[in-house]
Amino acid sequence: MIRKRSSGPVSGPSIPRNSRTLRVSLVALGASAAWVACGGGDAPSDETAGAADAPPQFETTEVAEGVYQFRWVGHNALFAVTSEGVFAFDPISVEAATTYAEEIRRVAPGAELAAIVYSHNHADHATGAEVLREAFGADVPIYAHRNADAPLREAADPDLPPPTATFDETMTLAGGEIELHYLGRSHSDDIAVGFLPAHDLAFAVDFVSRDRFGYQDLASFHFPDMFDAIEGLLEIPFETIVFGHGPPGDRAAVERQLTYYRDLDAAVRTAVEAGLSEDETAETVLMEDYRHWDRYDDWRELNVRGMHRKLTAAGVGESEEEGEEEGEHDEGGEEGEGEHGGEGREGRGEHGREGREGRGEHDGNGGEHGGEGGEHGGEGGHAEGEEGEESGVYIGRAETWDETRRGARLILTFDPGRNAFAGTVENTTDETLCAVRVEVHLSSGTELGPTQRTDLAPGTSTTVELAALGEAFERWTAHPEVSPCAG
Numbered sequence: 001m002i003r004k005r006s007s008g009p010v011s012g013p014s015i016p017r018n019s020r021t022l023r024v025s026l027v028a029l030g031a032s033a034a035w036v037a038c039g040g041g042d043a044p045s046d047e048t049a050g051a052a053d054a055p056p057q058f059e060t061t062e063v064a065e066g067v068y069q070f071r072w073v074g075h076n077a078l079f080a081v082t083s084e085g086v087f088a089f090d091p092i093s094v095e096a097a098t099t100y101a102e103e104i105r106r107v108a109p110g111a112e113l114a115a116i117v118y119s120h121n122h123a124d125h126a127t128g129a130e131v132l133r134e135a136f137g138a139d140v141p142i143y144a145h146r147n148a149d150a151p152l153r154e155a156a157d158p159d160l161p162p163p164t165a166t167f168d169e170t171m172t173l174a175g176g177e178i179e180l181h182y183l184g185r186s187h188s189d190d191i192a193v194g195f196l197p198a199h200d201l202a203f204a205v206d207f208v209s210r211d212r213f214g215y216q217d218l219a220s221f222h223f224p225d226m227f228d229a230i231e232g233l234l235e236i237p238f239e240t241i242v243f244g245h246g247p248p249g250d251r252a253a254v255e256r257q258l259t260y261y262r263d264l265d266a267a268v269r270t271a272v273e274a275g276l277s278e279d280e281t282a283e284t285v286l287m288e289d290y291r292h293w294d295r296y297d298d299w300r301e302l303n304v305r306g307m308h309r310k311l312t313a314a315g316v317g318e319s320e321e322e323g324e325e326e327g328e329h330d331e332g333g334e335e336g337e338g339e340h341g342g343e344g345r346e347g348r349g350e351h352g353r354e355g356r357e358g359r360g361e362h363d364g365n366g367g368e369h370g371g372e373g374g375e376h377g378g379e380g381g382h383a384e385g386e387e388g389e390e391s392g393v394y395i396g397r398a399e400t401w402d403e404t405r406r407g408a409r410l411i412l413t414f415d416p417g418r419n420a421f422a423g424t425v426e427n428t429t430d431e432t433l434c435a436v437r438v439e440v441h442l443s444s445g446t447e448l449g450p451t452q453r454t455d456l457a458p459g460t461s462t463t464v465e466l467a468a469l470g471e472a473f474e475r476w477t478a479h480p481e482v483s484p485c486a487g
């Protein structure tokens with residue numbers, strides 16, 4: 001009963017260009033920023049399609065009677081023809097939504113669009129609702145989880161309007177033909193899982209997929225809540241599941257995904273507790289059992305690195321060195337972890353990347369935020385090897401980053417008008433800071449930068465600008481990196 005229709009082969013998605021000339025320009029950051037290597041200022045989408053042997057640009061597949069997966073390049077949406085009209089999840093993009101509307105009309109001629117549902121607020125899935133509304137009616141409602149509302153209002157993107165109605169735990173649509181479930185924080189804090197009981201079919205985006213690594217360094221992911229969310233998904237009695245990326249799966253696929261994240265957590269935790277650095281962990285935790293999974297080559301390492309950062313931020317494996325800054329740890333032993341709740345789920349959540357307090361605790365810069373502080377020159381010569389500082393603390397879109405690390409004071413704000421992060425990095429020390437560069441991580445998982453390395457003479461500063469590439473994000477974090485001066 002599976003029917004497909006495809007367009008002819010087309011090149012990858014059209015992508016907005018960085019319109020700004022960067023005074024400090026972007027350079028590739030190894031594997032974590034493969035998109036930068038595309039050159040020409042091409043921006044990433046959450047999933048960048050390979051242009052070479054690209055499959056058809058879109059494909060509509062009937063996954064159950066009257067229920068369709070609409071795939072656009074690397075993203076999947078789902079729409080269902082119900083007794084109350086068509087319910088369409090995730091317009092994906094302005095461009096995709098145009099075709100999405102045509103496909104809905106083709107398979108359900110004359111049907112009304114009853115509602116649009118956002119799986120979550122990330123732009124690479126939720127953009128394009130206005131295009132569907134232009135095709136089907138300006139008053140088509142948009143449903144989403146409550147936590148999707150504020151970031152979308154704040155973003156004020158006409159192509160990504162906020163929901164017209166939200167839910168907290170569950171919502172039923174079309175007289176119960178469709179259920180929306182909230183399973184707690186996972187890939188984001190606003191994932192709405194769709195369930196169609198008559199078809200034993202679920203739709204879940206970005207926190208699970210079939211035999212595929214998590215997105216990049218898992219920056220937007222919430223651990224350990226992820227485990228609860230996937231377990232919660234398994235409590236929904238689906239048999240078939242459509243994912244936001246990749247082919248549909250079954251319950252076993254979701255179980256494998258859960259096992260993967262547990263294995264990742266366990267393997268990286270062991271490495272962190274053994275005192276391995278992030279680089280060492282990335283080199284040794286190879287997740288061999290998952291070598292056949294999609295994205296092994298480009299996201300395995302990033303998943304490991306991301307998990308290392310999360311566990312470290314949660315206080316797992318605290319070292320003596322950090323102990324002197326924090327003053328309350330012995331070394332990564334059981335007690336130390338207990339104190340920080342490193343092993344306990346609640347504890348880890350508390351010490352996760354959301355907490356501003358966590359910053360002071362972990363970087364020894366506690367009182368510095370927003371002030372001049374007494375740090376000047378204090379740490380200038382302290383670097384051994386490149387210092388890529390990850391405080392792991394995220395701030396809101398409208399907040400200003402102002403922090404001094406290794407003598408480099410970074411002041412950065414997000415300018416929605418230019419869709420870019422702009423600011424300065426200043427050498428507050430009496431010595432030259434070498435190879436200073438800046439990175440921004442968005443809560444959507446995207447990394448911006450780093451900027452080109454620049455040497456800064458004492459007291460001088462340089463401007464920083466990083467295009468946000470049209471990504472929707474709620475929170476962000478930034479850090480300068482300073483390297484030892486050659487010779």
Ligand SMILES: [Zn+2]
Nearest residue numbers: 120122187206
């Ligand atoms: Zn997402």
